[in-house]
Amino acid sequence: MISETTGLPDMTTRYTRTAMTLHWLMALLILVVFPLGLYMHDLKLSPLKLELYSYHKWTGISLLLLAAFRILWRSAHTPPPLPATLPHWQQLASGAVHALLYLLLLTIPMTGWLMSSARGITTVWFGLLPLPDLIGRDKALGQLLGAVHENLNYALLLLVLVHTGAALKHRYIDKDQLLSRMLPGRK
Amino acid sequence: MNYLYKSALLSLLLTINPAQALEFNQLQPAQSTMTFGYRQMGVSMEGKFNRFAAKITFDPAKLSSAAAKIEVYLASIDTGLAEANEEVAGKKWFDVGAYPVARFTSTGIKALGGNRYQATGRLFIKGRTLDVTAPLTFQLDGHRGLFDGSFIIKRTAYAIGTGEWADLDTVADDIQIRFHLVVTASPAVNPVH
Numbered sequence: 001m002i003s004e005t006t007g008l009p010d011m012t013t014r015y016t017r018t019a020m021t022l023h024w025l026m027a028l029l030i031l032v033v034f035p036l037g038l039y040m041h042d043l044k045l046s047p048l049k050l051e052l053y054s055y056h057k058w059t060g061i062s063l064l065l066l067a068a069f070r071i072l073w074r075s076a077h078t079p080p081p082l083p084a085t086l087p088h089w090q091q092l093a094s095g096a097v098h099a100l101l102y103l104l105l106l107t108i109p110m111t112g113w114l115m116s117s118a119r120g121i122t123t124v125w126f127g128l129l130p131l132p133d134l135i136g137r138d139k140a141l142g143q144l145l146g147a148v149h150e151n152l153n154y155a156l157l158l159l160v161l162v163h164t165g166a167a168l169k170h171r172y173i174d175k176d177q178l179l180s181r182m183l184p185g186r187k
Numbered sequence: 188m189n190y191l192y193k194s195a196l197l198s199l200l201l202t203i204n205p206a207q208a209l210e211f212n213q214l215q216p217a218q219s220t221m222t223f224g225y226r227q228m229g230v231s232m233e234g235k236f237n238r239f240a241a242k243i244t245f246d247p248a249k250l251s252s253a254a255a256k257i258e259v260y261l262a263s264i265d266t267g268l269a270e271a272n273e274e275v276a277g278k279k280w281f282d283v284g285a286y287p288v289a290r291f292t293s294t295g296i297k298a299l300g301g302n303r304y305q306a307t308g309r310l311f312i313k314g315r316t317l318d319v320t321a322p323l324t325f326q327l328d329g330h331r332g333l334f335d336g337s338f339i340i341k342r343t344a345y346a347i348g349t350g351e352w353a354d355l356d357t358v359a360d361d362i363q364i365r366f367h368l369v370v371t372a373s374p375a376v377n378p379v380h
């Protein structure tokens with residue numbers, strides 16, 4: 001997009017407030033739920049472990065809802081176009097990474113929910129709202145879903161590193177305004 | 188053939204007059220279940236005991252002489268998770284090394300009408316004996332008598348789950364014990380008409 005005032009590529013066209021809120025809220029929750037998943041897994045059975053598993057599930061289900069809402073919302077709201085100065089391959093790569101991130105933010109919590117169902121432990125959101133058990137008790141399937149959940153998470157970790165790395169490269173190496181698109185503040 | 192004839196006769200007698208004096212006294216462990224339910228972080232959980240034995244004498248027409256002694260082998264607990272099975276066998280939970288058996292000894296049973304009854308008794312777990320009352324139903328199914336009932340115990344009353352587990356927000360205090368006992372009438376006992 002060309003700025004009307006400067007006639008130069010306008011990199012500061014921002015995402016909307018809704019997009020930014022969803023982005024940073026989900027980033028924050030992922031930053032909580034991911035290390036929590038790794039940490040709780042290795043604890044020996046204790047009340048703390050049971051609590052952390054629940055907090056992990058509650059946060060994860062919250063992320064699932066946010067992801068579903070975000071994808072719906074996004075389908076009705078086109079994000080501001082990337083600056084035309086951005087190389088074509090980078091535009092494609094950025095689109096692919098974003099699409100995969102959305103996909104993982106649906107499939108990771110879904111596999112978590114399915115795993116809990118297969119293990120015979122109903123997910124009760126915030127200890128208040130019991131979610132339906134999507135599948136019956138099945139030890140082997142629970143095991144498998146656990147492995148899928150874990151591996152999808154490593155894919156998520158990789159993508160988040162690429163995503164964050166790219167944003168920081170624009171900020172500190174290219175020294176352009178790309179990151180500002182997702183940051184609140186003055187124009 | 189002889190056996191078939193006998194059981195056919197027995198079920199005939201039962202269908203003609205199910206309330207007649209017939210003493211149910213042979214627990215069929217393979218057909219019976221002893222399960223429990225509790226809440227963990229707000230989630231309803233289930234488990235079961237795989238091994239238990241019972242001495243039961245029950246004749247619906249002679250409740251005053253009915254009696255039950257039920258023993259549950261606590262090491263046979265199945266919570267659904269190997270790590271949890273190990274944990275609850277330990278000192279903080281059932282301490283099965285020192286107290287391998289939980290024991291219910293009836294003190295009485297009264298009819299509540301229809302097929303409903305109420306059993307009272309003493310329940311021994313982990314060195315403590317407390318009174319319990321269990322509503323139950325008794326139904327005839329062919330030559331089998333089916334006892335179904337449940338009651339709630341407080342785990343803290345028996346010091347089940349001490350130390351860090353004493354926090355009731357994680358594992359709630361109420362444990363519901365549910366029993367489904369299949370008891371046949373001993374073939375040696377002749378129906379009294």
Ligand code: HEM
Pocket residue numbers: 030033034035036037038041053056057058059060061063064105108109110111112113115116123146149150153
């Ligand atoms: C975006 C959401 C989520 C993320 C990023 C996430 C991330 C993780 C991570 C990194 C682990 C550790 C992997 C391992 O070492 O096995 C894990 C484990 C686990 N997650 Fe999630 N999770 C999410 C949602 C959920 C949900 C919604 C549930 C259930 C309702 C769930 C249930 C579990 C369970 C039960 C484990 C432990 C598996 C085990 O101990 O074997 N997760 N999660």
